[in-house]
Amino acid sequence: LISTEIDFEAPEDLASVLAILADEGDDVTILSGGMSLLPMMNLGLASPDRVVSLRRVASLRQIEDDGEAVVVGGMVPHVVVATEPAIQAAAPAVATAASLIGDVQVRNRGTIGGSVSHADPAADYVASLCAHRAQIVLDSARTGRRLVAASEFLIDAMLTDRQPEELVTGVRIPKMAAGAVSEYIRFARVEGSFAIASAATVLASGGKSMIAVGGVGPGPVVFDISAHEGAGWGNEAAEAVANAVFDACDNVQGDIASDADYRREMARVHARRVVRRATARLNNVQLEGGDA
Ligand SMILES: Cc1cc2nc3c(=O)[nH]c(=O)nc-3n(C[C@H](O)[C@H](O)[C@H](O)COP(=O)(O)OP(=O)(O)OC[C@H]3O[C@@H](n4cnc5c(N)ncnc54)[C@H](O)[C@@H]3O)c2cc1C
Numbered sequence: 001l002i003s004t005e006i007d008f009e010a011p012e013d014l015a016s017v018l019a020i021l022a023d024e025g026d027d028v029t030i031l032s033g034g035m036s037l038l039p040m041m042n043l044g045l046a047s048p049d050r051v052v053s054l055r056r057v058a059s060l061r062q063i064e065d066d067g068e069a070v071v072v073g074g075m076v077p078h079v080v081v082a083t084e085p086a087i088q089a090a091a092p093a094v095a096t097a098a099s100l101i102g103d104v105q106v107r108n109r110g111t112i113g114g115s116v117s118h119a120d121p122a123a124d125y126v127a128s129l130c131a132h133r134a135q136i137v138l139d140s141a142r143t144g145r146r147l148v149a150a151s152e153f154l155i156d157a158m159l160t161d162r163q164p165e166e167l168v169t170g171v172r173i174p175k176m177a178a179g180a181v182s183e184y185i186r187f188a189r190v191e192g193s194f195a196i197a198s199a200a201t202v203l204a205s206g207g208k209s210m211i212a213v214g215g216v217g218p219g220p221v222v223f224d225i226s227a228h229e230g231a232g233w234g235n236e237a238a239e240a241v242a243n244a245v246f247d248a249c250d251n252v253q254g255d256i257a258s259d260a261d262y263r264r265e266m267a268r269v270h271a272r273r274v275v276r277r278a279t280a281r282l283n284n285v286q287l288e289g290g291d292a
Contacts, residue, residue: 025164032114074113093184130212131200197266242272
């Protein structure tokens with residue numbers, strides 16, 4: 001039976017939200033942009049009795065620079081993540097991922113905190129945040145603050161490390177090293193729909209380089225690819241990374257959009273392509289054809 005009566009609150013400050021969660025976290029559903037929660041309610045997949053909206057909590061809409069990282073408030077909408085110069089400079093792949101989410105309505109209302117909390121394996125932030133080694137900021141009136149690596153926060157499809165008394169208050173994205181580059185690409189059958197596979201990379205010459213792919217399992221596939229640099233980033237290294245990604249994607253699930261084998265192959269193709277794109281940018285070369 002789906003409940004039609006909902007107890008709704010929209011506190012004005014973070015302390016009030018955290019106080020509610022500290023006392024009754026198990027019974028409360030947080031509402032951010034509503035772009036995943038409301039469709040789930042419409043489909044009967046969620047039927048919350050008590051909803052606490054973050055819409056009036058202004059402090060969650062801030063973007064701060066802590067020197068080493070950009071800290072994006074949980075209520076910052078995708079459109080702002082896509083266009084904010086501080087994020088574009090610190091983590092270009094994250095800004096690109098935000099710009100490709102859904103359509104303009106979804107990007108205006110949907111938030112970064114809502115997306116990571118919802119933990120859809122096909123969400124665009126998954127690969128880009130993991131490649132940039134971002135951390136999820138969790139606050140609780142009872143247990144204080146903790147930061148969890150995005151790759152560890154996203155445990156399974158629709159399952160995160162968040163505890164009932166905690167709120168996702170932001171995402172901390174380390175600034176890329178000087179000279180490093182990052183890229184994000186996705187593959188979807190229809191523009192505006194969820195990606196079948198997505199890939200992000202951060203490449204540095206002589207530094208730490210990462211790859212992450214999304215949509216290929218219940219959790220993200222992410223690993224350090226610095227060792228593949230060898231004599232320098234180029235086509236051979238991109239091929240080696242692509243094959244390593246294929247091997248790592250050993251828990252791919254099929255669904256209505258794609259079977260598992262196709263998804264895994266798409267992960268390989270897009271890993272190769274994203275590394276080639278980043279390599280071209282790193283080496284200041286113009287790409288042509290399918291990689292451009
Ligand atoms: C038509 C359509 C197309 C879409 N296409 C894409 C796409 O291509 N790529 C993509 O990545 N996404 C896509 N989305 C999803 C979209 O990005 C959502 O905005 C996002 O998944 C959820 O963000 P939200 O702010 O709307 O969260 P909500 O819907 O408000 O909440 C989602 C879930 O997270 C919980 N929650 C929200 N905020 C917090 C918080 N701060 N702390 C703890 N828990 C919280 C809620 O209780 C709920 O369970 C699409 C959505 C629609 C409707």
